[in-house]
Amino acid sequence: MKRFIKNDRAEERLRPINWASEISVLAQRYGERIAVSDRHGTLTYAELMSRATAIAQALAEHGIGPGQTVATIFRNDRNAVSAMLGVMMAGATEVPLNPALSHGDRQHCCAVARVETILSVAELSDANLGQLSNLILVDHIEPAQTRWTEDGHIEPEAPSRIVFTSGTTGKPKGAVHSHRGRWLANLLLRASLPHRPGANSRILLMTPFSHGTSLMTYAYLCSGASVELRDGVHPESVLPLLEQGVCDSMFAPPTVLAKIVDAAEGRRITTLRTIFCGTAVLKPTLYARAREVFGPIIRVTYGKSEIFNPICVMEPDETDDWYSRGSGDACVGWPAPGVEIAIHDVDGQPVTGSQTGEVMIRSLHLMAGYRTTQGFQPLRADGFHDTGDLGYVDEVGRLHLTGRIADVIKSGGYKISPEEIERELGPALGHSEVAVVGIPSEYWGEVVLAAIERPPDDWQERLSPVLAAMTGYKRPRLFITVEELPRNGIGKIVRSRIREFSLANYTFRDGPHPRLEPEAASSINTRIDLG
Structure with missing residues (x-):
């Protein structure tokens, strides 16, 4: 040995x-x-x-x-x-x-x-x-x-x-x-x-x-x-644990946190020291609701399967300071111990300043490589892993995530981040989650579609002023409402399933004014299964 x-x-x-x-x-x-x-x-x-x-x-x-x-x-x-x-x-x-x-x-x-x-x-x-x-x-x-x-x-x-x-x-x-x-x-x-x-x-x-x-x-x-x-997340059994002080911390990605906050709304729980939140971006509206219940104890992290411990961390006081500023940007904090971050452009070259590009990570505890159907694929010669995430590093060294390369929508000659649109629409929808995808279009390349989970009855009126204020090419042209968005085992929304569901249950009418026509009334307000 x-x-x-x-x-x-x-x-x-x-x-x-x-x-x-x-x-x-x-x-x-x-x-x-x-x-x-x-x-x-x-x-x-x-x-x-x-x-x-x-x-x-x-x-x-x-x-x-x-x-x-x-x-x-x-x-x-x-x-x-x-x-x-x-x-x-x-x-x-x-x-x-x-x-x-x-x-x-x-x-x-x-x-x-x-x-x-x-x-x-x-x-x-x-x-x-x-x-x-x-x-x-x-x-x-x-x-x-x-x-x-x-x-x-x-x-x-x-x-x-x-x-x-x-x-x-x-x-x-x-x-x-x-x-x-x-x-x-x-x-x-x-x-x-x-x-x-x-x-x-x-x-x-x-x-x-x-x-x-x-x-x-x-x-x-x-x-x-x-x-x-x-x-799994069962608020009826979890909330007594928290209220009685049985646990002093919990790990709750946004999907889990939302369920607990929904059940605890109106209560004040002060027994927790820290809520660890990661796997997906924590939106400002959810942070504000969670803070009302638990106080400023949420620790934001950014991690991936390719590395064991967090890539970036924002401690509770830093998280609270960031969200109190009212920015809709997805800041995930500073590199964790042992982690190096670089931002590369489309040509694989390091960017300067606060330019957006692909997030690259390197560390001694990073994976050795991938196993796929093609066999083992080692890391690049320089030891960096290309995450597929888009982001930038601000003037004080914090990483901000702006989306996924695979999720970028190309419509009318523009590149559009679905996360950016979701952050603009989200506050108007209250507790409802919104996910944005691109629908293939011969006329536009892709058409922006927004899927809204359990929307309020007046969702169209709520969104009207937000849409009017948005840059034209970013504005969703198609909307569907569903009972539940598709998520994988760790709570991440699976955008491909939204696209597949929309094309299977609606007839897409392409052109300068695209629209969706439901195949059947039952396709409205339904649950999108992962299959």
Whole structure:
């Protein structure tokens, strides 16, 4: 397991990673503290590590260790945590998959990642999991009575985790993270937390464990704190936890935050220290409503599957200062520890000043590259990752996001950012969410369409003065109203589904004055399924 690399100065040794040693220490140090609370009750550190050790032993008995790939498919509960730790202890490559994925998407991810074994539970085993690979049910494994004794030394540059992108712009790609990158990312994530978690800290996590929830879970466990895992957002059970002070922080991307704020409107909850908000842009209207309920405690972050810890951070006081200025711009703050940001133009050259371009990121804990149907694709030679996000860096070093390259609408010879239009329309619609897409047009190239989720009865009157004040080529020419916009497992709106739904349920009349005609009355005010 020893490896040497050469540099200009001397021969330098890369030390191996030993997850088993680090994880075992948690049981010794925090034994009877509560580690996990979930729908089943509570689990101490000692109990959690016994379960993780048993899973690692079961993997070893199946010949699974360094170099082998294991998919983990769990809801948000103790089994997900035990499986993650067990795979780490065994030194295998973990592929966390959201149980909400379709069978086809699971097949795609398992094929791309070359999954050999799946860890799951009996309640999910009827979802064709066994057809994908060897299946081990962790709830059939008895907790271990002894400590993990296998040699835990792992090649630091070997793959540790393959995290699949959300697939909003095409088939998901697997971001390959090394053991060294994962170890560094955990240290940096913990170092960048606004307060140090400890024995009396508990974070509420409701989003899928296969994404950011697993990262926050490990960071909190490494600090001797506990995690409250909830499988989805259910305000009727979440609000009592917050009001009673059971949790002192929570992770709530905008979609989750909106549901909780809707249910809590009119209340004042002062028990939380921090709300971590990321995965999508936090709009000013939602921030103002959340502030009324919780106070100025929201911490904005910008992250991606390609990097473990946040790319940028705005602490609560910085977030409150920004939103109090009334700007509709999507500021996500300063680069987090260990992260370098550059902005490149369409020719791949660095821009100057506050010009807009593609956001590029580089760090020691960035992924090694992607796995796709074409095989492994390493990072660029200079180590930068092109995010596909558009943005600029202001005069004080903060990153502002202006949209996605793939989402840019080209209409009448102009390039239009849908996010910019959404920010202009949003305040007039109150609690209703709006998403903007382009509809293919022979006359215009694309026509701007706005889809409004559960609009107020007078939405047209509300939007009229806003539309009149907008630049002409940015003004939406088409509108539809729906009960629910399509979102993926982490709450991001899937724009392609809006476009597909509109063309399937309406007849598009092209020309200088484009319009939509519904195919049937039932196509109005309906839910757009992800399929």
